[in-house]
Amino acid sequence: MKVILPTYAVLFLVAVAVARLPDAWLLVCAAGATVLGPLVWIAGQRGTDFDMEPATLANAPAEILSAVVLSGPYPVVTWVAPFLLGMWLGRRDLTDAALQVRLAVVGAAAGIGGMVVSRVLVGLVGQPGEEVGPDRLVSAVAHSQMPLWLLSGTGSAVLVVAVALLLVPRAGAWVRPLVAVGQLSLTVYVAHLFVIAALVRPGPGSAADGLVSASTPPRRRCAPSSAAVSPDARPPAGRRRRTGPAASGRSGGCRRTGRRRRGRRGSRGARRRGRTRRGTESTASRPMPITAVTTSTKKTATIEKLA
Structure with a gap:
């Protein structure tokens, strides 16, 4: 860190x-x-x-x-x-209103002036190279350690201080917590490092990533959607394609994490009905001989094979 x-x-x-x-x-x-x-x-x-x-x-x-x-x-x-x-x-006497205004003006001029001068110089001599060298002197990028960045960054900080000095006396009691934090800035800075270490380390690279990952529940693994299944992957002959919610629950969406427990009677009945259904479907799928039914005088049925 x-x-x-x-x-x-x-x-x-x-x-x-x-x-x-x-x-x-x-x-x-x-x-x-x-x-x-x-x-x-x-x-x-x-x-x-x-x-x-x-x-x-x-x-x-x-x-x-x-x-x-x-x-x-x-x-x-x-x-x-x-x-x-x-x-x-x-x-300095920071309660002096005239000094506060001067600090605001000078800070704004330094903050904007450093960036503008850097843009002009970069336009004239080009962007600095990757290796550290004298061409870096034209840079005002944050933490570049160059003079124009020091001028711009320090001027911006002076502007913030001046604006706070101008507004806080007129803001009322709601800014007192901010004033207290400013009076204990080093203590608060050290304390927030411990908070970040507790929430983030080891793990994500920033406090925001750590808070997001801690508050977001883990996602369930989902099976491929039914739309992604090839149309050639059809069920074999004699088996009916499952449709409706039951089929969509298996072919697409998230898989269920558990199974319902059935009683012995229920499971046996389901297996018996499945065997009967498969037997009926397989019988209906086989070619049957053509028969004719005739009735005798004694009303007894006989089956004669015609083919």
């Missing part, structure tokens, strides 16, 4: 190191990480088929550190940029 908690652990150590930096230096460091972080990432992954798989406890310590800092799904070298911007934003 790809989670950001190992990256958070390293970023918290970074926060301890830069906590006393002035506001201007935080912005400078965030801007520098936005530009230099993707270059470092490309240098570490160039010439490889990068799969962004996280490290596990079974890996060596050097491999774990490399995955968290450089090659994992949330590399510190690029994710430190929005983290430092968040530290700068946390020092």
Whole structure:
């Protein structure tokens, strides 16, 4: 499972190191990480088929550190940029209405501008190749770790924060649960991972697949439909084709999982009637000699063979 908690652990150590930096230096460091972080990432992954798989406890310590800092799904070298911007934003007076409006405008401009610039550059130089290289710098695809994606994604996050700051004071009491979740965001994030692990793992690849498979009853195996049976597959002579619900229950639809239990008398009677019916049908199917019946004066019947 790809989670950001190992990256958070390293970023918290970074926060301890830069906590006393002035506001201007935080912005400078965030801007520098936005530009230099993707270059470092490309240098570490160039010439490889990068799969962004996280490290596990079974890996060596050097491999774990490399995955968290450089090659994992949330590399510190690029994710430190929005983290430092968040530290700068946390020092602002977010109750100021004018600041909220400015954050909304700047966030929207960054979110849309990063995507537009990426589209223009891709149209000019073409799509990036499969191998990691400098041509990736024009990409704004989600989790591409490139500058335009960092600009667009971080701007979108700032826009969401600004809109929430503008609307929550006017929304009333119904948003209090959302406010509580925001105040315990890391705790809720860790808790939801345990919920996903309980519902999904091992099994489907997402929580939605796990919930759907858990709530959907298993399907019964069905026999082929009667329409799929070849018309040449006719019953042998002397046997009548079954029609109606009984026939359709056997030739098509789902098979029955159990059989009805009959008493001894009922089963014997059914077998006796079956033998009688088969005997009558087989007798009627054989060619019979032509006979004539005459009556004598003593009213005794005699049968004379004519052929």
